[in-house]
Amino acid sequence: MGVLTLACFSSLVGSKSLDFTLKLAKTAADKGHTVNLWLSSNGTMIGKAHQKHLKDYSHAEKPVRELLEKGVQICECEACALARGIQKPEAIEGVQWNAMHWYLAKIYSSDRVLHVGGE
Amino acid sequence: MKLGVFVNDYKSTVETVERLTAEKLGLIFIQNGVFHAALKENGKPSPLLDKTGNLYALSEDLATRGLTAADVDSRVKVVTYSDVVDLIFNDYEKLAWL
Numbered sequence: 001m002g003v004l005t006l007a008c009f010s011s012l013v014g015s016k017s018l019d020f021t022l023k024l025a026k027t028a029a030d031k032g033h034t035v036n037l038w039l040s041s042n043g044t045m046i047g048k049a050h051q052k053h054l055k056d057y058s059h060a061e062k063p064v065r066e067l068l069e070k071g072v073q074i075c076e077c078e079a080c081a082l083a084r085g086i087q088k089p090e091a092i093e094g095v096q097w098n099a100m101h102w103y104l105a106k107i108y109s110s111d112r113v114l115h116v117g118g119e
Numbered sequence: 120m121k122l123g124v125f126v127n128d129y130k131s132t133v134e135t136v137e138r139l140t141a142e143k144l145g146l147i148f149i150q151n152g153v154f155h156a157a158l159k160e161n162g163k164p165s166p167l168l169d170k171t172g173n174l175y176a177l178s179e180d181l182a183t184r185g186l187t188a189a190d191v192d193s194r195v196k197v198v199t200y201s202d203v204v205d206l207i208f209n210d211y212e213k214l215a216w217l
Contacts, residue, residue: 016150023200024200027203027204028204033204112212112214114125114214115216117216
């Protein structure tokens with residue numbers, strides 16, 4: 001089994017890259033791999049709790065919570081979140097907040113890294 | 120180096136791919152990138168399909184666009200998310216996102 005670190009800079013809106021990233025993370029975790037997920041730029045929007053699941057609207061809180069339950073380490077870029085008006089008390093419980101060094105440390109200890117670009 | 124490249128859009132990325140050098144190059148078509156595997160322009164398939172013999176298209180993204188394996192160029196292997204994870208760990212050392 002290996003260690004996969006994913007980074008996603010895309011939001012739920014206007015891109016399917018975040019959706020792809022979450023599904024890839026889930027599949028890798030289900031196959032027994034260790035998965036780290038770094039959320040940066042607009043990707044930080046999925047770390048916010050109390051996302052309402054409206055019909056036909058993208059919604060990621062449930063898959064994020066499922067990933068956390070599977071042991072996937074998820075971390076938001078703190079500066080990116082704060083710049084978008086997301087405060088730490090609003091974060092989904094279990095989602096970490098940190099700076100870029102968290103991502104860099106994971107990269108160095110990973111077997112594979114996929115950096116998913118933003119919009 | 121064995122390089123796996125995720126192609127997520129249906130735009131011309133030929134020049135970018137040509138600048139990549141790898142002992143083994145794989146192109147993994149996802150999202151709108153799967154159109155490279157299935158569509159023809161002026162009767163010609165995507166020029167990306169000539170860049171390597173290691174071509175993959177994500178089945179779920181084909182299906183959400185109304186495409187099936189039958190629509191895909193015979194050079195492209197249709198893969199699942201599970202297959203993609205195996206490609207990542209077993210076939211390619213480095214990964215890129217286009």
